[in-house]
Amino acid sequence: MNIVNTVDEVRQRVKAWKKEGLSIGLVPTMGYLHEGHQSLIRRAAEENDRVVVSIFVNPMQFGPTEDLESYPRDLERDAALCEKTGAHLIFQPEADEMYMPDFCSFVDMSILTEGLCGKSRPVHFRGVCTVVNKLFNIAGADRAYFGQKDAQQLAVIRRMVRDLNMDIEIVGCPIIREEDGLAKSSRNTYLDAEERKAALILNRSLSIGKKLLENGERDVKKVIAGITEAINTEPLAKIDYVDVVDAISLQKVGRMEKTVLIAVAVYIGKTRLIDNFSFEI
């Protein structure tokens, strides 16, 4: 697998491809790739002539008490997975390649970043917007691929691209789950056996919410209450949020009229996990 560490190397490679008229797909990741990432790479390979995977655990999107240091890393395994899945280039910069000592610019967003994960992770989306903006500028890709699991991230990136007139297409891809329903996440590796079982409550509680909606329930409070109640049956689970928001603006909805996003964040022990689904009204 072709791995480069500098912005200049990526640029040169991509410019050469573009000169040949080849299209470029970008899959931004923090590494420790799982089948969720692989589904993005596979889709990118189907839709583009060349696929760049970035692997960068971005310090700027971690709060001071979060898991930047312990975030799992395994470049060798990641490279093998990328190779197998159809990627052509890995961009794996060190932090000082991305952030010079006097770095002081940032991309940020109001409104969409204020609820859901933004509430308990106040610096997170500034870090995400800034690094993704940089990666888009570095890779000059035609399309970039993100998972629906990070639904707020996907909505925020779509909005950034629209608002800042970035010339790139954002492709959202479905959540990939373990056989028992747990959404794939690099953070699942933090869970011990007991917590791993307890973590099923995220998907299970969302299924209960979905059933309520399918049965015609349109009272937001009742849907939230149903999901909350289900999560609270699991002693190892501690709710960060359970929310129903407009799928595009991420604003709280009073009445359900358009497509809504039903999203949860739950601590299982010390591990914070997220899951969600969209529902068309």
Next chain:
Amino acid sequence: MNIVNTVDEVRQRVKAWKKEGLSIGLVPTMGYLHEGHQSLIRRAAEENDRVVVSIFVNPMQFGPTEDLESYPRDLERDAALCEKTGAHLIFQPEADEMYMPDFCSFVDMSILTEGLCGKSRPVHFRGVCTVVNKLFNIAGADRAYFGQKDAQQLAVIRRMVRDLNMDIEIVGCPIIREEDGLAKSSRNTYLDAEERKAALILNRSLSIGKKLLENGERDVKKVIAGITEAINTEPLAKIDYVDVVDAISLQKVGRMEKTVLIAVAVYIGKTRLIDNFSFEI
């Protein structure tokens, strides 16, 4: 002169040019063009196959008490000047083409934006960074041209491009002055005859500062005092700031060791004017 009002039209035009292998220069302006702008357009025409001039009085970079409404506008005159000076396309969007009602993204910067004009214009550089970032993404230019008169703006844009890995070259061009030394500015039009004379104090006071430096003065306080004293001899002038900063980081300097920027902002009546020079130590 070819004038377009939408992002899509600019994109189509530029993409067609790029397909032909032509290089693109961008000159972002707020219109009411003067010889300062013309020097940028001329330079852009020398260095690129095609020149795009944007004319947009960007609401986001004006504070609530500033001169957004009264800012002078004259598209017909601007178009004729662009034609004459070698531009190929004017992009003149309405505010709602640049900012949708639910626009909520922004590009901002710390450190470089905190002193000088940033101090008395707290939202200004967020507006500048955001709109320039958008214009760069829209025009996809190889080079963009800015005047040294707005020295802080130029430094901020250079830093934004570096920090966010934007693939564009920033070209800074010398200040263009009236015969009597006043730096050309669209805002000079606000001055009545008496104020017009008084405004000469900006350039004159800077000349005094320059002479001090040329004579070997290296005490920042003494240089600032010399300029301040000179401005205070003019009854119509009210100082916003007189400062000596590092030319790259825009940070206050204790000792003069590298190239410094000596910059002033002065109210002449109600009109706020700026001027500056750089000095290599």
